[in-house]
Amino acid sequence: MDTRRPPRTGTRPADGPPVRLTAEPHVLRVTLSRPDRQNSLSGPVLDALAAALDRAVADPECRVLLIEGSGGTFCTGLDFDEAGADLADGGPATGAGQGGAAFLALMRRFGTAPVAVVASVDGRVAGGGVGLAAAADLVLATERSQFSLPEALWGLLPCCVLPALMRRTGFQPAYAMALCTQPVSARRAEAFRLVDEVVPDPDAAVRRLLVRLTRLDPRTIGELKRYARALWFTDQETDAFALAEFTRAVASPVARRRITDYTTARQLPWE
Template sequence: MAAERALLTITLNRPAERNSITADLLAELGAALDLAEHSPQCRMVVLRAEGDTFCSGMDLAGVAAADGTPAEQAERGGAEYFALLRRLTTIGRIVVSEVDGEVVGGGVGLVAASDLVHATARSRFSLPEALWGLLPCSVLPFLIRRVGFQQAYAMALSTLPVDAERAERCRLVDELADDPGPARRRLLFRASKLDPATVADLKSYLRRLWILDEGTERSAVDEFVRLMGSDQVRRRIAGFAAGQGLTGPRP
């Protein structure tokens, strides 16, 4: 995490684990957003990653080995993850995801909940959850808000990756460039002139124009808990974790 006056940069830095989502990561991201909110000078938060994978989503190995009942794990993890995505859409700072590489599962949620997304041409986005009997329960409300129903549905149903050019066409990506620096500097210049309260007000107003409320959150978490309660789903997750991800033809 690095702060430069009006800009706070958060770097996902577990490339060996493909920057997967763990309870520790969610807590660290929350602490970073606290820092941004408590800094009067901060106007923009950039989320980036080290390695070839921006974020691989849920830590499958951790889920397969975790203590506690499946329902307890799913309730806690699902609620914490959804709360983070919701916070990205409410915080009074501009949140930008700078993507360079693979974005999988819950990583797509981080991107979709960001205010703006800048990506390189080698970036790819996919929702593979259906392959092990799950659904991207918490991702879909934010993804539908960003790209529309059919595109989000197609990604979840097909599980096929979407390349950077297509992601830009469907507005999952706002700007495509090999170097995100110029776009970041242009945006930061404008962001530095905005009052954080104005940013928060805009986000709050737009949330009222879109169906994304406590009922949506409860529905997402409940469905995740139901699916994670299946022994078959957990066996398939353990199998994917042991195999270290997906294999298959690249489109």
């Protein structure tokens, strides 16, 4: 169980853009820049990631969309402050459902866009952050990286994450991560194929990838990704089922209470 306490932050949005974009030769670097919120996935963050993907696809020279974190965290998934505001006063989980739909749509686009989506992980990854990594074409991680699915501690299920994660790892590693909620090391994640390579310098690894990727036509990259997805069982019906289960779980009494306890008193479920 990851018992590190998130920083005490209020519901005021963090200053500055939710992501930073840096154009490099053949690469669009996207840095999640909400370290005070553990680089969680709010609505604006998901919108910014989708816009970054649009920009990468529109650039005929771009071959890699590189997603990285900041402040020792890649991404921790659901923004609980945003979810707590949505659930305030017993309201329906409408906002959470919309966020889940945007998250699923983004992951599906990762699997069809004619650029290589690379997750560069250096530090903590949890919840939906694991989903972002699993949906990427390639995952590079440093030794200090750890991956966890803590949703069950909150009375939730990693509904939107598991289809992409199982596609990468097979059933048992993904199921065990969801059931046990304990972080797994980068080396362990590499052993069951969530991580493609553990590297001391992710940027150097990306440069090595570009030696080959820059020789591919973007249409070929897109065709390969579409063909690979067609060989797997996930489809729009899978996404609809995942979203329905996620919305139901967020609105459950257990999840409402635990999310509210966190947003009002910063009380974590394991305390």
